[in-house]
Amino acid sequence: MKISGASLDLNATEYGITLDPTFTMLEFDGLRVLPVQTEPLIPGHAPASVQVPAPQHSSVNLCAICADRATGKHYGASSCDGCKGFFRRSVRKNHAYTCRFSRQCVVDKDKRNQCRYCRLRKCFRAGMRKEAVQNERDRISCRREGQAVGTLTIDVLMQAEAFTHQNLSQNLMRDINTKKIACVGDVCESMKQQLLLLVEWAKRIPEFCELSVDDRVALLRAHSAEHLILGVARRSLPYNDIILLGNDFIIPFRGTEQEMSKVAARILEELVRPLKELNITDTEFVCLKTIVFFAPDCPGLQCAQAVRRLRFQAQVLLDEATSEQRGRFGELLLLLTTLQSVAWQMVEQLQLMRLLGKANVDSLLMEMLLGEEATRGPEALQASESDPEPLIFSTATESVLSRGILAEHIPMPNFTSVILPVPSSLPEDPLLPTHTGSEVFTHGQTADMTRETSSSLAMPTVHTCL
């Protein structure tokens, strides 16, 4: 805050009392030696117009303190740069000088640095006002400092994202009209691919890799449905009323299977459309994705506080990435409630279709989307819950219900599994060769990829992917 209105007054008083009892700023306004010149200035016209006692080197051109060449009026007095700087520094730092002699030192160009007390006094007497010295301002120089609130950076997130998009440009090449309409099986295949990519994406975030295995698994399980929806919505941004899957199939707004049409319509209407209107950038997208990913309320999280910090960093990054447009940050964040709603509807739909035998849901989807372990049926899961609440239904339908919301907050039981090594930092080359990437993720080679990524076990689970 403002220090020393008081101390400066004290300072001035001190000068006034010891030297010149009549010394005050107001009086100086009156008995100013130099003309106070506040008349309307004509632009381009020198302010020296009025008072011209001496022809050439009028006093306006001379420093009123030391008679050096003046560079203009400063703080109320025509002065040189030296006296200007001296006055500013003295006032800013609230310096208290003392005269070693009898306070009658000559202050001129040569001797102005011999007595700071007398120089400052002459500044005041020449009309300089301490009020004209402003607050310290921002630095101009371009040297950079300051550091991050956390370690999460846009760069890391963008690189992780780039990895999952090596097939995107290829898809864009092909005409959208030549793509085939997806059946339920195609959708499931695409989801599986994307979930594996999500795991790979996460593994490229060093902060994720530093978490415990259980927490990594918990995070991957918790909001995978949102990530699928978010990803598909982003991929579909360039098109109209068409959802483009990761394996190059499409879901049109109309004319698809009933089971998928509702979710598809909501994706297009409630997510793709707003995202189009916002014209979301890549930076914003990865921030949103990261915010969804580091979900501190995720059930069974051991280190929820660390996850909360990471999400905080991510949302601050998004805030900064959007700060040029009022309301944009909020609009993007509010899309997450919509995303959650659509994702849950998709999960319920999937669960329903699985129970009706309309969809062949494999173990990875079971674990990450439906929140169940592939090796067990829903009954086994229920039996393993520690909650003593009596079972209300024992039919498969209960599973639909409980998977939706209730069971989301039942911690998964740990089970032994093979954990593949996790990189402790970013790999030397975070991007796989483009060739491999585009080949692996092309439709028709899904099985290869699955086998490749989870090689040590026949059955893919989140644990084995890590």
Place this chain on the structure above:
Amino acid sequence: MKISGASLDLNATEYGITLDPTFTMLEFDGLRVLPVQTEPLIPGHAPASVQVPAPQHSSVNLCAICADRATGKHYGASSCDGCKGFFRRSVRKNHAYTCRFSRQCVVDKDKRNQCRYCRLRKCFRAGMRKEAVQNERDRISCRREGQAVGTLTIDVLMQAEAFTHQNLSQNLMRDINTKKIACVGDVCESMKQQLLLLVEWAKRIPEFCELSVDDRVALLRAHSAEHLILGVARRSLPYNDIILLGNDFIIPFRGTEQEMSKVAARILEELVRPLKELNITDTEFVCLKTIVFFAPDCPGLQCAQAVRRLRFQAQVLLDEATSEQRGRFGELLLLLTTLQSVAWQMVEQLQLMRLLGKANVDSLLMEMLLGEEATRGPEALQASESDPEPLIFSTATESVLSRGILAEHIPMPNFTSVILPVPSSLPEDPLLPTHTGSEVFTHGQTADMTRETSSSLAMPTVHTCL
């Protein structure tokens, strides 16, 4: 002028951590403007686009960035000449500033030159647009409108909120230990009270009253569960591990009925705890509530765009109410996904208990929370759906499932009802006499209130409440 050499250091200490140096403000080019509204605003009324929390005097004359005297609207925000020039120079020269502190510097008349990063960011947040800065002297013929935020104000929201809290202080008087533990019936009673209060709250927002009846009903139905949870979380903030209902019953963290304990635990853990940590203010609370309320994705909404604008205004108000603390706005908004999750779990739990006969769910709860009309069973609702999708289950269990998520986006069929008059603007005295309020909402008089509020029909519905 005042001297404040120490202020920066003070700030630095206060802010603590600092942030990423690589950030630049002006790296984006083609950002579009948000939910574009070109609606005709009342000329001459031009509400201050942004206003500082406190003053209610003519904020139109104050600079939205630094609160200096404004010289008019510049680049989309009411601002002073200094901020006008600063914004133009920054945009023209494509400056990239860096905050030396933690990007939450105070920007006011005295300190506006201390951090150009934070000043520029505040310019954007106040509504200034890069596009409004022209390159040369040639003017763009089309005189762009100043993007006014809207008519929603903190004052109106706070007054509406005050109405619903007339009984709060009374409750606080009584010792928390003397309160009784709620049974399921008490919870349902409390919910009904609170839902009626929600209707009254909404009716005190002029912008709500200007919507069509169908839209008003749709909004009230859409997120009532979230409002119940949000309200109960806020009411419980002063206590530890105890949920305080509106009718003065309590739900302890442990020792309540199984059906309620899970939801109660999540409310305490995932909502009350973070809200305590954030120490949410009343202003922030009403903004959050309003954001939840004006849900543009709400099914069956005719005028979704208007609702979107209102939510936009509300989130900008929240942003401004939180702008002094970095990350706070985002943390508050992210609580809404948690709120949604908890609310849905509560609805499923309630649905379950209703089906099991454990809870006596009356018609208002049915309509607002479970999304069904009281006069019909679930079968009737399904039969009225226009969607030709074949029924999969015809048991009551299907209803549980579909109510959860699927049916949320099935538009409710219209039905004739009695509509009580809606005030077209704020009533002369927006607050009912305290006497009436505190009596009506005291526990034990719920039946009276219900009868009073929906007097024209024996059966309360949202329509009749309006």
Place this chain on the structure above:
DNA sequence: TGAGTCGGGTCAAAGGTCCC
């Protein structure tokens, strides 16, 4: 039409920088 608004621009006098 004439006052009001909001783009543009200018430049005195603030500021900061950095070698001495």
Place this chain on the structure above:
DNA sequence: AGGGACCTTTGACCCGACTC
């Protein structure tokens, strides 16, 4: 550890096209 020559930024003020 200042001093001061030299450069940058600020903002009060003005102009002019356009609107009401």
